[in-house]
Amino acid sequence: MLDKKQLKKEQIMQSALELFASKGFYSTTIPDIALSLKMSVGNMYNYFKSKDVLAREIIKYISEYLGKKLREINEEDISTKEKTRKIIEEYFKTASLKPEMIDYFLRIYLSNREVFKDGCEGMICVNEFVTEIMIYFEEGVKCKDLREQDFFSAFGLFMGYLGGMVFLKGENVLPKDLNDYVDDITFNIYKALSTE
Amino acid sequence: MKNKMRVLWLSAIACNGNTHAFLNYPYMEQFLDDFEFIYHPVIDSEYSLEDIVSKEIPCDILLIEGAISKEFQRADVSVVDIIEKYSKIVQKIVTVGTCATFGGIFRESGYEETSGMHFDQDKPSQKFQDLIDKTISVSGCPVHPEVLVNTLYAIKKNAALKLDNFLRPKEFYAYTIHNGCTRNEYFEYKVDNHQFGKLEGCMFYDHGCQAPFTHGSCNKILWNEINSKTRAGLSCMGCTEPTFPRQNLFSTKKNMAIPENLPVGVGKRVYLTLAGISKAFKIDRLEKKLIDD
Numbered sequence: 401m402l403d404k405k406q407l408k409k410e411q412i413m414q415s416a417l418e419l420f421a422s423k424g425f426y427s428t429t430i431p432d433i434a435l436s437l438k439m440s441v442g443n444m445y446n447y448f449k450s451k452d453v454l455a456r457e458i459i460k461y462i463s464e465y466l467g468k469k470l471r472e473i474n475e476e477d478i479s480t481k482e483k484t485r486k487i488i489e490e491y492f493k494t495a496s497l498k499p500e501m502i503d504y505f506l507r508i509y510l511s512n513r514e515v516f517k518d519g520c521e522g523m524i525c526v527n528e529f530v531t532e533i534m535i536y537f538e539e540g541v542k543c544k545d546l547r548e549q550d551f552f553s554a555f556g557l558f559m560g561y562l563g564g565m566v567f568l569k570g571e572n573v574l575p576k577d578l579n580d581y582v583d584d585i586t587f588n589i590y591k592a593l594s595t596e
Numbered sequence: 597m598k599n600k601m602r603v604l605w606l607s608a609i610a611c612n613g614n615t616h617a618f619l620n621y622p623y624m625e626q627f628l629d630d631f632e633f634i635y636h637p638v639i640d641s642e643y644s645l646e647d648i649v650s651k652e653i654p655c656d657i658l659l660i661e662g663a664i665s666k667e668f669q670r671a672d673v674s675v676v677d678i679i680e681k682y683s684k685i686v687q688k689i690v691t692v693g694t695c696a697t698f699g700g701i702f703r704e705s706g707y708e709e710t711s712g713m714h715f716d717q718d719k720p721s722q723k724f725q726d727l728i729d730k731t732i733s734v735s736g737c738p739v740h741p742e743v744l745v746n747t748l749y750a751i752k753k754n755a756a757l758k759l760d761n762f763l764r765p766k767e768f769y770a771y772t773i774h775n776g777c778t779r780n781e782y783f784e785y786k787v788d789n790h791q792f793g794k795l796e797g798c799m800f801y802d803h804g805c806q807a808p809f810t811h812g813s814c815n816k817i818l819w820n821e822i823n824s825k826t827r828a829g830l831s832c833m834g835c836t837e838p839t840f841p842r843q844n845l846f847s848t849k850k851n852m853a854i855p856e857n858l859p860v861g862v863g864k865r866v867y868l869t870l871a872g873i874s875k876a877f878k879i880d881r882l883e884k885k886l887i888d889d
Contacts, residue, residue: 522876531868534854538864541851551853 409447412437413458421500425455425508452515459509459516459525462501466494467528474535480545480594483536485586488562492578495566502566533558540593547595557592561585600632601656601752604648604682605692607637608675609702609710610662614693617738620820621745631748649673657751658686663695664723665707679713679724688751689713689731692744697733697762698838715762718838733763735812737835742817743768762838764811772860773807773824773832776815783808786874787882792829792846796885799831801855804846806834808859 415436419428430451434444448454473486495502509516509526516525523530537554540546546554565581568574574581607615615637621627633641634655635648643653649671658679666676683689691713694700698712711721714728724731732751734743747765750757757765774783782788782798790797799805807815810832814824825832833845849856858867 523872524876527869527872530872531865534852534868535864537852538854539851542856546852548850548852554852 405447409457410461412439412444412447413454413461416454417458417500417504420508421503425512430454455508455512455515456519456525458504459520460528462505463526463529465498465501466491467532469494470529470532470536474532474539480536480540480543481586481590483540484590484593485582487533487536488582488585488589489579491562492566492582495569495578499570502563503570506563506567506570530555537593544595546593554593558589561589600630601748602634602654603631603636603657603659603748604634604653604655604686605636605639605659605661606648606675606678606682607670608660608662608664608696609668609705609707610693610695611702612637612661613738614661614736614744618741618744621741622821623745627745630752645671649678652681652685655682655685656687657748658682658689659692660689660696660713661692663699663702663705663707663710664713665705665710667707668710676723683724683727683730686730689727690744690747690751691731691733691735691763693739694735694737694835694837694840697735697764698840700737701841715838718762728763731763732757732759732765734768735762735764735836737833737840740768740812740814740817740819743813760811764836768813768817769811769836771811771813771816773810773812773814773826773836774859775813777807777824777826778815779826782882784874785877785879785882786871787879789883790829794829794885796882799826800848802848803831804833804844804848805831806837806842806857807832809857810834810837811860812836 412433416428416433419432419436423432430444431441433454434441448457469490470487473483473490476483476486478486491502519525533555534551537546537551541548562585565574565578565585569578605615619638633639634653635641635643635645647653660679664675664679666674668675670678679689691697694712695702696712698715698717699710700712703710703717711723713724714721714731714733732747734747736743743765746768747757750765757767760766760769762769774780777783779796779798782796783800786798786801788797788799788801788803790799790803792803800808805826807826814832815826818824818827831846834840834842854864854868858864
């Protein structure tokens, strides 16, 4: 029974994500989301009590989705350099297959902090994703592939770079496909973080 | 006359720190009413060290302090030979302190093949294999006198002590030093903000405190019945563990912000999840002195 409810919640989040991406976060209403799923508005509230609650659940959903992918990479017995490449590939793959997810992260979560101030303090709602990035850094330093430094200087370099590239892609500024940049970006990030 | 247990305190390669810590036991009179030292390095005893090595004096418990090497002698006899002789006649052997248990600081003494009695740091030693069933380890640098005395009373009363993998009584070593630490509020909310000697702040995050991954009862059974390192404002140095002494005791080894040693039994993902939640909140009360004059 719980699984069925969870499945429905995920359907709602996915529809909401698509509507947010096409119509914008503030222009999309709960009735719009209900309509897209042929649900009654009243029934929608059984799943999410408000749009703000839905917004917070969505960012957790994205974080869990990406966190799970990164965990699989972290658990592979490969070098830090290979992990770096795989994380970049995975991030760009998600940006291509589920652009609404990365779009939500960059344009809604990071830009509308007032929606997330209660219940998503600090990095609570992106915990799964950040945890895996931390483990990637920690294991890289431990095996002496990566240089010891402040976490945020490394995190900002890595995620800021990837977020910027996806943003440029979303603005149709990039002349090439995201995947065409993987080699150079892997080289740049690894060179910046490594002990070499 | 009261039936006292007869105890031999044998010092191997040691600084006598355990001997001195033992002298702070607050109920010594009662202890000496129940136990008698046939030999002790600083307490008057019936026999001299020469008597101990040249004869076989009846004895119930052998206490060994200090790291052990075949090369090291007492009264011109190898400590290994003294141990072998008395181990045959005693009921129990107790390795007193971290050097006798794991090698400790004196593992670096320069004597050939120096180690603890049954462990060379955390590796089982091949020496004294036949004595494992007789041995109880009470590690610490020095050992807490109450841990030693209570272990001796357990032997006297024939109480079955459950031991951990290093032969330490679980009664005292199943806990961590973190258990009972008065700074736990600061640990919970990840507030280090500590200055040595001051009463506020957790020392785990920056100041090298090893309490969350060190086994012992220092914050449950207080030293001199009043204090512990962490209560007094000094980080736990992990002195009961086979890894003692580590280097850089006053700074926390971290890899990109994650402490290299995490609390015992806590997985990295669990730790990071909890840390992420705690760090999201700033608890003003814990950021400043509690009693601010």
